[in-house]
Amino acid sequence: xxxxxxxxxxxxxxxxxxxxxxxxxxxxxxxxxxxxxxxxxxxxxxxxxxxxxxxxxxxxxxxxxxxxxxxxxxxxxxxxxxxxxxxxxxxxxxxxxxxxxxxxxxxxxxxxxxxxxxxxxxxxxxxxxxxxxxxxxxxxxxxxxxxxxxxxxxxxxxxxxxxxxxxxxxxxxxxxxxxxxxxxxxxxxxxxxxxxxxxxxxxxxxxxxxxxxxxxxxxxxxxxxxxxxxxxxxxxxxxxxxxxxxxxxxxxxxxxxxxxxxxxxxxxxxxxxxxxxxxxxxxxxxxxxxxxxxxxxxxxxxxxxxxxxxxxxxxxxxxxxxxxxxxxxxxxxxxxxxxxxxxx
Amino acid sequence: xxxxxxxxxxxxxxxxxxxxxxxxxxxxxxxxxxxxxxxxxxxxxxxxxxxxxxxxxxxxxxxxxxxxxxxxxxxxxxxxxxxxxxxxxxxxxxxxxxxxxxxxxxxxxxxxxxxxxxxxxxxxxxxxxxxxxxxxxxxxxxxxxxxxxxxxxxxxxxxxxxxxxxxxxxxxxxxxxxxxxxxxxxxxxxxxxxxxxxxxxxxxxxxxxxxxxxxxxxxxxxxxxxxxxxxxxxxxxxxxxxxxxxxxxxxxxxxxxxxxxxxx
Numbered sequence: 001x002x003x004x005x006x007x008x009x010x011x012x013x014x015x016x017x018x019x020x021x022x023x024x025x026x027x028x029x030x031x032x033x034x035x036x037x038x039x040x041x042x043x044x045x046x047x048x049x050x051x052x053x054x055x056x057x058x059x060x061x062x063x064x065x066x067x068x069x070x071x072x073x074x075x076x077x078x079x080x081x082x083x084x085x086x087x088x089x090x091x092x093x094x095x096x097x098x099x100x101x102x103x104x105x106x107x108x109x110x111x112x113x114x115x116x117x118x119x120x121x122x123x124x125x126x127x128x129x130x131x132x133x134x135x136x137x138x139x140x141x142x143x144x145x146x147x148x149x150x151x152x153x154x155x156x157x158x159x160x161x162x163x164x165x166x167x168x169x170x171x172x173x174x175x176x177x178x179x180x181x182x183x184x185x186x187x188x189x190x191x192x193x194x195x196x197x198x199x200x201x202x203x204x205x206x207x208x209x210x211x212x213x214x215x216x217x218x219x220x221x222x223x224x225x226x227x228x229x230x231x232x233x234x235x236x237x238x239x240x241x242x243x244x245x246x247x248x249x250x251x252x253x254x255x256x257x258x259x260x261x262x263x264x265x266x267x268x269x270x271x272x273x274x275x276x277x278x279x280x281x282x283x284x285x286x287x288x289x290x291x292x293x294x295x296x297x298x299x300x301x302x303x304x305x306x307x308x309x310x311x312x313x314x315x316x317x318x319x320x321x322x323x324x325x326x327x328x329x330x331x332x333x334x335x336x337x338x339x340x341x342x343x344x
Numbered sequence: 345x346x347x348x349x350x351x352x353x354x355x356x357x358x359x360x361x362x363x364x365x366x367x368x369x370x371x372x373x374x375x376x377x378x379x380x381x382x383x384x385x386x387x388x389x390x391x392x393x394x395x396x397x398x399x400x401x402x403x404x405x406x407x408x409x410x411x412x413x414x415x416x417x418x419x420x421x422x423x424x425x426x427x428x429x430x431x432x433x434x435x436x437x438x439x440x441x442x443x444x445x446x447x448x449x450x451x452x453x454x455x456x457x458x459x460x461x462x463x464x465x466x467x468x469x470x471x472x473x474x475x476x477x478x479x480x481x482x483x484x485x486x487x488x489x490x491x492x493x494x495x496x497x498x499x500x501x502x503x504x505x506x507x508x509x510x511x512x513x514x515x516x517x518x519x520x521x522x523x524x525x526x527x528x529x530x531x532x533x534x535x536x537x538x539x540x541x542x543x544x545x546x547x548x549x550x551x552x553x554x555x556x557x558x559x560x561x562x563x564x565x566x567x568x569x570x571x572x573x574x575x576x577x578x579x580x581x582x583x584x585x586x587x588x589x590x591x592x593x594x595x596x597x598x599x600x601x602x603x604x605x606x607x608x
Contacts, residue, residue, distance in 0.1 A: 096436055224458045227443070228450050232433055234399050238516075239503065240423020240451030286443045288458060 019289055022282075026296040030076075033300050037072050037307050038064055046311060071200040075306040075319075076299045077212050078197075078261045079271055083279065083298025084219050085254035086272035087291050091230040092247055093155055099273040100258045103158065103251070104165030108138025109262040111169040114176040114189045124199060127192070128207070128263040134169070135259035139251070141165050154233065154244075195266035195320030197306055208260035215257035219291065222250060226287040268320045270327030271298055278334060301326070348372035348408075349514055349545045350396055355405035357388075357395055364403070365391050371564055371574035375511040378536060378546045380556040382581075383566030384590060389549035390431075392566070393516050396547060397428055410512050423451025427500035431518040432492075438483035441476070441495055442467060448502030470501035474535055490528030493520065497535060510543035517548035521555050533559050553586060553594075553605040565589060 039048040043063055053060045085100030101107070112134025116127040145161035146154070180186040219226075228241050229250070236243040262268070279294035305322040350373040358364040365388040373379055381389045394400040395407060398414045407414045409425060417425075427448070435444075442464070449463040459467075471477040474494040479487055487495065497520070504513040520536070521529045536546055536559055550556050556563065556577075563580040565573040567589050573580050586594040586605070595606045 091437070094434075094436060221456050224453075225450075225455060227439070228447050230435065230437065231447065232430065234394065234397070235428065235430055235433060237399050237419075238397055238423065238426070238428035238430075239447065240419040240421075242419050246455070280437070284443070285437045285439045 019283065023292065023296070026293065026300070030296050030300050030303075033303050034072065034076065037303050038068055040307055040311060041068060042311055042314070066202070067200075070202045070205045071197045071306070071310075072303060074197050074200045074205055074208075074261070074264065075303045077208075077257075078265050078268060079275070079298035079300070079302025080295040081212055081216060081257045081261050081298075082268065082272035082302075083275035083294040084216060084291060085258045086276040086298075087279070087287060087294050088219055088226060088250050088254040089272075090276055091226045091287060092250060093159065094230050095159075096277065097273070098159075099269075100254055101262070101272070102166065103162035103255070104138025104142040104169060105135045105255050105259060106138075106262065106267060107166040107169035107173065109135035109259060110193055110267060111173045111176070112137075113192045113263070113266070114173050114180070117185050117188050117192070118176050118180050124204075128204070131263035132259050135262060136255065138165055138169060139255045139259075143248075143251075191318065192266040193320075194318030195268040195323075196309065196316060196318045197265055198310070198316045200264065204264050208257075208264060211260040212257040215253045215255075216295070218253035219250065220295075222246070222253075223287045223291040226250065226291070266318075266320065268302070268323050270324045270331075271302055274327040274331045275301060277331065281334060301330075347374065349375045349410055349512065350547065351406075351408045352395075353406045353408070355395060355402045355407060357391060357400060357402050359391075366395070366566075367571070369405070369572050371572075373514075373545060373547060373562070375545050376540060376543050377561040378540050378548070378559055379562040379564060380560035381547070381549045381564045381566065382551070382553070382556055382589070384568070385551070387566040387568055389551070389566060390518055392564070393428075393518055393547065393549050396514075397426065397516055398422060409514065420451045423503065425504075425512055426514040426516065427503040429493075429496045429500045429515065429517040429520055431520075431522060433496060435484060438485050440480065441471070441482050441484060441487065442480040444484050445471060445495060445499045445502050448499040451503060466505045467498070467502045470498040470505065471495075473501060473538075474498045475531065490524050490531075493524060493528065493532065494535075497532070501539075504544070511545075513544045515539065515544060515546045517546060519550060520548055521550065521552060529555065553581075553607075556581065557603055557605060 036048070039054075041049070041063070043060065044053075049060055049064070054064070082100055089098045089100050089102070090096050101109075109131040112131040113127050115134070116130035120126050120130065142158065142161040142165045145165065146157040149157040149161060151157060151160070177186060177189055180189055225241065225246060228236050228239055229243055229247055231239075233243060275298040276290070276294050279290045279297055283289040283293040302323065305326060306319055309317045309319045309322050352369045352371050355369040356364050356367045358366070369392065381392055383389050391400065395402055398407070409417065409422065414422070445467045446459050446463060448467065448470070449459050452463070453459065468477060468480060471480055474497050476491055476494050476498065479491060479495075484492070484495070500515055504515070520532050524532065533555065540546060560577050560581075562575065563577050565580050565585060573585070583594055583596045590607070592607055597604050597606055
């Protein structure tokens with residue numbers, strides 16, 4: 001391969017320039033999608049709002065500001081967070097097949113939401129709090145359980161504990177569904193599990209914002225270290241990295257915003273699994289580049305899916321269905337039309 | 345004062361209580377030497393290497409690096425003085441060789457730091473030293489086993505580069521020549537000698553007597569149920585000792601002025 005021939009530090013600076021250009025393109029696409037999405041909708045008819053409507057129609061203005069904007073921002077953050085958390089988890093567990101919810105987090109959130117719907121009345125805020133708490137509890141229990149297991153290394157123990165805790169919560173979820181009132185509660189649980197942002201408000205967005213910003217900032221700042229934490233434990237140790245502490249910090253930094261977002265969006269699958277793959281393929285494996293790329297791609301992808309979710313039909317299509325559908329399609333396309341990635 | 349780079353004092357260790365793997369290990373490794381840990385499978389070679397690394401903690405006794413107890417060193421300090429070349433390392437992700445080697449800079453960077461162009465130069469220089477600079481842009485899963493071993497060596501060199509005094513650098517190598525063909529074996533041996541000549545110290549596990557004979561200055565002989573022996577190659581690496589360790593009639597013969605091990 002041509003690109004394999006002599007490299008120098010200078011060439012790598014040149015590569016960095018190219019990568020910067022690619023990031024610039026992504027950023028422009030993201031901004032474009034964001035602004036078009038604010039104009040896109042079904043009011044007053046399916047399509048984009050025109051400039052006159054925007055300046056003169058008061059209802060359109062209110063709609064844009066009070067409904068579309070918080071929802072769009074949440075979609076953006078949801079995509080960024082799931083993709084970033086996916087990168088973190090896949091690297092920490094040296095496994096390209098894990099996704100951010102697998103340590104009992106997704107199932108914990110689902111159980112928490114269903115628990116609130118069945119037993120605590122169906123206030124949206126109560127459901128949100130309960131989902132967050134149970135998601136974090138899922139992580140906590142998995143972590144404590146992993147310490148108690150007497151089998152295998154740290155990663156294997158945590159994976160096993162996560163699987164066991166997820167299974168417990170999904171059994172509990174099954175029980176709750178069985179107990180739920182089939183006319184009122186069961187549909188609500190089902191829609192929550194399919195995921196969607198239809199009920200987003202500024203208040204909800206503000207309630208999750210601190211956790212999201214905190215988590216994403218920590219991940220972003222530590223992104224080069226992620227590469228080292230992906231290595232064998234002895235190797236990370238020999239490189240002078242306190243791997244145990246940093247892993248714990250990063251897992252928490254990834255799960256906190258994930259739990260917060262799942263609590264308002266419900267189950268939105270495949271973003272955290274697939275966007276990291278695409279980011280690594282289009283950019284580079286080094287998390288210095290793949291992490292910000294995944295965040296931008298995840299944001300674009302989720303905003304587009306949510307646009308379809310709210311405009312395609314008169315009724316809302318659950319977001320989780322669309323992310324799974326398009327995520328899987330994009331993934332298959334990417335994997336079958338194999339070309340060498342644009343060599344840095 | 346102790347001039348040894350690495351010292352073991354009465355070190356004992358085992359994985360299960362009351363089943364010691366190593367007992368009363370004592371030795372001083374002097375700077376600028378290549379030492380080999382030799383012994384049959386299961387004798388505790390890699391265990392001893394990991395005790396030196398600090399990855400395992402001795403039951404009793406003390407390990408010191410450059411005169412300071414290993415436990416008293418901060419991880420970053422330790423990482424700048426001592427590097428590990430593991431026997432094999434698996435990654436499911438296709439990092440480029442350069443990205444991989446660049447991770448060796450970790451102990452020189454703060455947790456939030458990113459490698460700079462200077463760090464990249466150090467990594468490229470290390471790749472040059474082991475002769476695989478042309479692979480810098482290749483994905484790690486797409487290089488051969490021998491090249492991977494050279495890459496791990498380059499990462500260790502990247503890790504130890506630019507320390508103020510080269511004689512305080514210690515390289516731990518776990519079976520550096522395992523699964524390699526003769527050409528790659530010779531290459532690794534040549535690089536190890538070159539490193540020693542720059543003042544670095546190397547401690548490796550090895551179960552190939554011919555490699556030990558070719559490159560080692562000192563030998564630590566681990567025998568089940570006997571106290572470990574440490575000393576210069578000529579004193580420890582004898583036909584009797586080898587025959588005893590491997591329970592085979594082994595002879596050392598001179599061929600063209602080089603000692604060779606005969607075991608069949």
